[in-house]
Amino acid sequence: MDSGRYYLKNEHHIFDEFEFKNGRVLNNVHVDYGVMGTPKYDEEGNIVNAIMFCHTFEGDYSSLSDIHLLIDENKVLSKEEYFFISITSLGFPESCSPSTTGLKDLFPEYEIEDLINFKRQLIKEKFQNIKRFHGIIGIAFGGYEALGWSVFYPDEMDFVIHFASSFKNDGYKYIYAKLANDIIESSPQYFSEVYDESISKVLISLSQLHYLVTFSMNYFNKMSIDEIDLTMDSFADRGLFYDIYDIKIRNDFLKTYNLENYLDRIKSKLLIVSVDNNNYYTPEYDSIPLHNAVENSELIFLDMGDEPNELEHLYKIEEDIKRFLSDV
Structure with missing residues (x-):
């Protein structure tokens, strides 16, 4: 060791x-x-x-x-x-x-x-x-x-x-997990065995949603609109490194944690x-x-x-x- x-x-x-x-x-x-x-x-x-x-x-x-x-x-x-x-x-x-x-x-x-x-x-x-x-x-x-x-x-x-x-995980946190999974299940390709570009778009949307809870409201309110657009777009790209099935089942857990x-x-x-x-x-x-x-x-x-x-x-x-x- x-x-x-x-x-x-x-x-x-x-x-x-x-x-x-x-x-x-x-x-x-x-x-x-x-x-x-x-x-x-x-x-x-x-x-x-x-x-x-x-x-x-x-x-x-x-x-x-x-x-x-x-x-x-x-x-x-x-x-x-x-x-x-x-x-x-x-x-x-x-x-x-x-x-x-x-x-x-x-x-x-x-x-x-x-x-x-x-x-x-x-x-x-x-x-x-x-x-x-x-x-x-x-x-x-x-x-x-x-x-x-x-x-x-x-x-x-x-x-x-x-x-x-x-x-x-109740209230605001429950809503976040449920909304994320509703976005995932809204993709018609989620249950398909063939990967589709629409999955990537869903992952980007999930990453943008996560952006909302990553930083404080004080921090957001200090930023200009241009700064928010820039950092949000950069943050969204991280979603391409996620796996949609990993995220979905993780959110299923979050909805039940108590x-x-x-x-x-x-x-x-x-x-x-x-x-x-x-x-x-x-x-x-x-x-x-x-x-x-x-x-x-x-x-x-x-x-x-x-x-x-x-x-x-x-x-x-x-x-x-x-x-x-x-x-x-």
Whole structure:
């Protein structure tokens, strides 16, 4: 593992089979993941400083670099002190997904337990000397997995950091997922085995829709019309790199995600990081209600001003995270 100490090392694994909560079973299931950092062991040879990183809606295992301001040398989560595992989630390309399996719209629908069990199975098969995580960190979509892990397997981690995320997908977030899927299903070629140019147009429309929730209203309102046109067109081109079936089933999951009635199961220390001007995950409807529902949780706010990318401002909460970890 020394070769992966300072650089994220990409690895691959194949499950003989993976069973979904609904009973569907897939064989020869591909898992894409990466490791980085310095494992530390107890007297029995178990790794005691492992941290699982869970990526965003558009991310994969390599998105661990999103938090480089926290894990670089001498930082609060320095890779000299911790061992990181980052797994490309179930349903995402490179790991088992509609696009990589070729199942397209026939891929099994998944729930939050499936996303978690997919990663737990990798740990059981490849990292038998990890009996418990020191922590799990999740950003946005990854926050769903991190929080879900603490709900369904509450004894498997010491802490969770839940960054710019939520505990349920209702209201505005539900409307977004439903609208995205309505756009997808409006294409007559969606269920066709032959790829058609209309699919590319749908993907561009989806990317433009995603643009609406990527930046804050403060940021949009500071831009000129010309700047909005330019950045929106540039952002839309990213849609051409998506797979429509991966996006569709991901939105199906988002429409059902709700941990509201299970939050009392959480035993680990929970740090909730709320971004003050996030246009999708808001303090009022996401972070504050979660904090109120989970006893002894901690809530901090990341002040971004009018800047567009919260990940570039992580240095502002480094001391808060250091204080939180000192009590774990």
